Amino acid sequence: MGTADSGGDSLDGLQLGVRPQVVVVALEAMFRVELLTDEPGLVAASRQALMSIDRIDRVDTRPQLDQERASSRTLIYAFVTASKPHVSDLAAQA
16 A cells, blocks of 8 residues: 555555545445435445445555546446435425
């Protein structure tokens, strides 16, 4: 973890500075989904996004980091898209 890639860039600063905050936000979103809906597909999407974020700190090179970030971003967008109808339903009930 955090080794230098071929360009000499260290990944440590990005991983250590950003990852804890991102994981906390992702965990909060996942728990909210589990508390507010029983939709299994939505819960699964939140967990997939969280697992993808968790893999980011296991990369050793910049290309691997870019790939994991792209993957996690795709899963997060899918989760948000799947969540929208449920959030709209909750807002209408309030």
